[in-house]
Amino acid sequence: MIKTTLAGGAIAAALAVTAPFAASAQEFTPDQPECIAPAAAGGGWDFTCRQVARIMRETDLIDGSMRVQNLSGGGGGVAYAEVVNKRNDENDLIVAASTATATRLAQGAYPGNTMDQVRWLGTIGADYGVIGVRPDSEIEDLPGLMSALEEDPRSISIGGGSASGGWDHLKVLIAAQEAGIEDLRAIKYVAFAGGGEAISQLLAGSLQAYSGDLSEAMGFVESGDLRVLAVLAPERLEGDFSEFPTAAEQGLDVVGANWRGFYGPGEMSDEAYDWWVGQLDTMYASEEWKAVMEQNGLADLDLHGDEFNEFVAESVSDIEEISREIGLVQ
């Protein structure tokens, strides 16, 4: 008995030693996959991590489960600095990101950090921008709003759920710039803590227009409290959303997508990078993920690997330019 046990132990030990080598020789798989949500539980980034972790586990794209860690602070800046400074060469780690991440990088709100310090993995969908008014408003379409803004910017207050210089503000400015309005700083944007609050002030008559994301506006459109002037999508959306005109249809070539996605550490190995990009790609195509998107009002935006990297670089430089124009960045 004792002999066999010893022998068994020896074999197990030998296996334990050789196993890691065997794995790395074949293909990368993370030992302890981890997703950092750079905000407290309950927000958009937390949603991104938790939903992706759940679907990846259910579709067996990950062995076991992915740990979700909330690392809040600095609008994502704390997590960004942590990854760049302390966990720069980890292969098992991904971090939730969104347009807000790109916006803050562009505006220098992550001190000392730039977008090329991490590796951009891919998107998991997007929430397209919406510009709307009260149902009884005299403004009929997006060009109508723009010409009213050009004539007398003091008479129109636009509210949204992000801070000044944040994404809801920038969408209006990008549209205004496209419409040829020169004095962007004269446009009155009023920041609220969330889209719902902004819409209730639109209803109360304090605001004349609203800028936000489709997912948060949808409920108010259904209840008849909000009329959509334009969706900032490249083309008409599907299903219930198809009734909304795009900005491009109305002669203003503006696309505003609040994307959700991930980045990984800057020194992540190429094998690991390819593995994560591949897994995200496979997950995106799955039925399970389609259901999540539908449930949460996420529209199609499927960018992975290099394509995504380019996309982020482009949007960072766009946002930087417009932020400089309104004086948010020197």
Add this chain to the structure above:
Amino acid sequence: MDTFASLYEGFAVALTWQNLLLALLGCFLGTMMGALPGLGPANGVAILIPLAFTFGLSAIAALILLTSVYYGAMYGGRISSILLNIPGDEPAMMTCLDGYPMAQAGRAGEALALSGVASFVGAFFATWGLVFLAPLLVQIALLFGPGEYFVLYTLAFATLGGIAATNQAKSAFAAALGIGIAMIGVDTQTGVQRFTFGEVHLYDGIDFLIAIVGLFALSEVFVFLEHRGSREQGKDEAKMKIGRVTPSLSVLRYCTPAMIRSTVLGFISGVLPGAGASLGSFLAYSVEKQVSDPRSETFGKGDPRGVAAPEAGNNAASGGALVPMLALGVPGSGTTAVLLAVLLTLNIQPGPLLFQNNPDVVWGLIAALFIGNFMLLALNIPMVGLFTRVLLVPTHILMPIVAMIAFIGIYSITGSTFELTMMVLFGALGWILRKLDVPLVPIILGILLGNEMEVNLRRAMTISNGEWTTLFDSWLAIILWTIAIVGFVLPIFLGKRVKRKMKEAEEEGPLSD
């Protein structure tokens, strides 16, 4: 009828096994925390917030747990008031005045039972008030533009220093301190950083949970460390005879008018932003004394009405305080300020849209309050002996647990040691402020409401292109200004009278801390 239909659906939400168990757990823990001197409802809820997150509870489940703790603590506060003459929490202070004399006369059990019933009456009818008033207030709330909101917050701060505080200057200082702390972080209206000193952790401002847990829970630990060993004197007294634990019908009948009057008064003071349960119990007691015993013959010497009135008052106030918190997003008391923070953390925006967007949360919560009330009545009358035993838990065991929960909780929410340091600093600040007799609740209100007050003023200014008159141009704004001014000025005249009474109260029964 809509109200009843919604309430019915609320019961459907609340009557699941998980939620019922959570309500029972919350009621039990709350009663214990209320009973422990120093650990009031605000601390109790603050301490349990992290637990709710650690369990991964859904929004409604977390709310049911925490509001049960809240109601439970309001019930429990009276236990140590009656048995030890040490109020379990601030609102239970008035219960000492007649409860302890009753206990000394060997009627402790009767006082406990009677105050249990009074608590039930107050909380039960206040919950009905919540059912009918909250949807009404929501309709009014849609009249609120940024200007009106600004005036509303001004009102909250103006009435805050009012009657309940012993020193208006100190509570004004505390409120200013809170507002100052609220200014830290990126200014949402311009995107400019304020008081962040380039520290990335401060960009989002200071999380109120960190401030709350630090100021209330940790400072309690520090106070304990300071008084190590000297707080044990209450132990022997707790072993006193409890006596019969069912109130006689005649006593109940004797106290019924007092309970009714106090419930109404308590509910109204609860609904007023910033006033809260302490005010409710104080008003209830002093009015009851004026009405029933104008010549001070029995009150203060063990009159059962003096036990029933403040308990009905403070429990009614705790229900009333939920009205503005849920319907307007403006907390009516320190504990509802903590609950507001919980809602925000759960990504639920209280306010006019809450009833529209999260009806299941609101009505489930209200139904849970009804259920919790009956549970508490059941827990508090036959099982009161059990809770009295909680008072025997030595603080040197209790306090390390409080500290542990605080640290684990905050770390599990933020995942960063910076916040732990902040929490300890807030704990030290809370300890210093307690030494200086500066009330802590206005600080929390300042942190919670300061930002909103500023932001709404600036929104109003942006929209009106800088016209100050926008703050006065609706009848609602004018009414709110009037209440704010009266609420600020009146206590200055009434103050002397009230303060004299408070002094009497303190002389009659010396209070710890």
